[in-house]
Amino acid sequence: MAKFYVTTPIYYVNDVPHIGHSYTTTTADALARWHRLVGDEVMFLTGTDEHGLKVQRSAEENGLTPQQQADNTSKRFSQTWTALSIEPDQFIRTTEPRHHEAVGKLLSKIKENGYIEKGSYAGNYCVGCEAYYTDADLVEGNCPIHERPVEWLEEDNYFFKLSAFEDRLREWINSGAIRPAGKASEALGIVELGLDDVSITRTSIDWGVQVPWDEDHVFYVWYDALINYVTAIGYGQDSPEFADWWANSHHLIGKDILRFHCVYWPAMLMAAGLEPPKHVDVHGFLLLGGKKLSKSGLTQIHPEDLIGEFGIDGFRYHFLRDVSFGPDSDFSYEQMVERYNTDLANTLGNLLSRVITVVGKKCNGVAPGSQADSPLAELAEKTVNIAAEAWNSTAPSVALDATWHLIRETNAYLGESEPWKMEEGSAEVSAVLGTALEVLRLAAILASPALVNTAPQIWQAIGLEGSPTDNVLDLDYKWGQYQGGAQLTAIEPLFPRIKPQA
Ligand code: MSP
Numbered sequence: 055m056a057k058f059y060v061t062t063p064i065y066y067v068n069d070v071p072h073i074g075h076s077y078t079t080t081t082a083d084a085l086a087r088w089h090r091l092v093g094d095e096v097m098f099l100t101g102t103d104e105h106g107l108k109v110q111r112s113a114e115e116n117g118l119t120p121q122q123q124a125d126n127t128s129k130r131f132s133q134t135w136t137a138l139s140i141e142p143d144q145f146i147r148t149t150e151p152r153h154h155e156a157v158g159k160l161l162s163k164i165k166e167n168g169y170i171e172k173g174s175y176a177g178n179y180c181v182g183c184e185a186y187y188t189d190a191d192l193v194e195g196n197c198p199i200h201e202r203p204v205e206w207l208e209e210d211n212y213f214f215k216l217s218a219f220e221d222r223l224r225e226w227i228n229s230g231a232i233r234p235a236g237k238a239s240e241a242l243g244i245v246e247l248g249l250d251d252v253s254i255t256r257t258s259i260d261w262g263v264q265v266p267w268d269e270d271h272v273f274y275v276w277y278d279a280l281i282n283y284v285t286a287i288g289y290g291q292d293s294p295e296f297a298d299w300w301a302n303s304h305h306l307i308g309k310d311i312l313r314f315h316c317v318y319w320p321a322m323l324m325a326a327g328l329e330p331p332k333h334v335d336v337h338g339f340l341l342l343g344g345k346k347l348s349k350s351g352l353t354q355i356h357p358e359d360l361i362g363e364f365g366i367d368g369f370r371y372h373f374l375r376d377v378s379f380g381p382d383s384d385f386s387y388e389q390m391v392e393r394y395n396t397d398l399a400n401t402l403g404n405l406l407s408r409v410i411t412v413v414g415k416k417c418n419g420v421a422p423g424s425q426a427d428s429p430l431a432e433l434a435e436k437t438v439n440i441a442a443e444a445w446n447s448t449a450p451s452v453a454l455d456a457t458w459h460l461i462r463e464t465n466a467y468l469g470e471s472e473p474w475k476m477e478e479g480s481a482e483v484s485a486v487l488g489t490a491l492e493v494l495r496l497a498a499i500l501a502s503p504a505l506v507n508t509a510p511q512i513w514q515a516i517g518l519e520g521s522p523t524d525n526v527l528d529l530d531y532k533w534g535q536y537q538g539g540a541q542l543t544a545i546e547p548l549f550p551r552i553k554p555q556a
Pocket of ligand 1: 064
């Protein structure tokens with residue numbers, strides 16, 4: 055059985071989840087579900103990044119200890135994921151003892167291998183980013199991301215010899231591990247500029263993982279955080295499964311953290327004698343009126359504000375279908391309503407209710423089975439191939455678009471053949487309805503990573519037992535598996551139309 059290990063960034067606990075966070079996590083959840091559907095063994099990891107100055111300061115502002123701040127907010131994240139039917143196999147917190155242990159082991163290994171040395175550092179620090187910037191990076195003296203003043207920090211710390219890895223990084227980046235290709239070029243550009251050694255510890259704060267060989271230092275939050283990806287699969291605990299999971303690792307990240315994931319992290323892994331990640335998939339920002347919805351600047355749209363109106367599946371479908379993974383994308387409430395009404399209420403919802411109604415009128419309620427020969431057979435087979443390829447290249451919007459194309463074609467086919475005008479119980483009416491039912495069966499399977507709650511309802515509405523994910527999907531799909539014979543009854547609309555709020 056192939057293994058598939060997918061991770062999201064771990065989220066800072068200074069603030070509660072917003073729809074930018076939920077976008078990545080929903081994508082990871084959908085990918086995990088797709089891979090389970092095709093029979094892979096899957097590990098899906100998300101979690102929270104709980105150390106660092108930013109968390110320490112927001113705890114102070116809230117009158118809490120950093121641990122209390124982390125406990126409260128981490129819980130908010132896991133509650134939000136549950137509310138979105140996101141089901142990670144593990145939710146990691148960087149304050150867990152197993153993580154401290156793995157960080158200590160991995161960084162000690164890097165030191166043993168000769169890639170960590172002591173030195174001193176001074177520079178412009180942005181607390182929002184938890185990162186140093188050179189003067190050239192600043193925009194009018196401000197952090198280029200947060201557009202706020204930076205602070206001058208000076209400390210004694212340990213340095214990671216990043217500069218030793220330029221050649222190997224180049225080779226790894228050129229191997230196609232980073233997707234899309236434009237982001238690989240960006241990573242290569244960073245390496246081509248020449249890499250300086252980087253400071254990886256702090257003495258100015260104590261909210262972090264203590265450096266095992268020097269108790270005055272804690273690791274800088276990023277160097278602790280990145281290691282979560284190996285902690286979760288048993289790094290440093292002699293886990294027999296570690297190597298197999300790691301060889302199949304897929305990180306999903308936003309473009310603002312590319313440098314950390316595509317340059318620093320692979321180099322740290324190389325320095326520790328491990329392989330770099332198999333894939334890093336980089337997405338753009340969700341923008342609202344052109345402004346990034348994130349970090350400290352952020353607007354206040356939380357997933358919970360939208361699921362009341364759109365339902366869990368309406369929410370998931372919008373982000374998976376409308377936001378193509380890669381470029382920046384504008385979030386718009388109106389577009390979300392439009393997409394829901396067009397694709398879910400009209401295209402899919404109508405196909406289902408129409409078919410059940412006509413089966414009631416023309417077949418006495420008994421569903422006809424699909425036949426070997428159908429004008430939609432070829433398109434259906436092609437749709438499975440497109441979907442599989444799209445999920446494999448982390449393009450859920452392409453997979454769903456292909457599935458909805460098939461559903462739209464089926465609606466058009468019904469419109470042209472008008473089974474409601476055909477003779478009751480005729481071979482002709484059975485052939486048309488059998489085709490539509492096979493498409494609904496297949497669509498329930500292909501849409502199941504997005505429509506986690508409604509896909510099983512569609513499945514049952516067309517008289518099938520269990521759920522669309524009970525069996526492994528054969529990627530060599532052959533048309534005509536809908537058996538027929540079940541008694542179908544009308545159901546309430548699964549996706550009632552939404553009237554946009556004024
Ligand atoms: N804690 C670090 C990640 C450590 S991973 C080892 C961090 N956390 S974050 O909470 O600030 O951001 C987490 C992710 O959310 C990043 O990938 C970031 O790109 C993403 N997003 C934050 N705002 C976003 C949008 N407006 N749109 C899309 N993704 C956004 O960075």
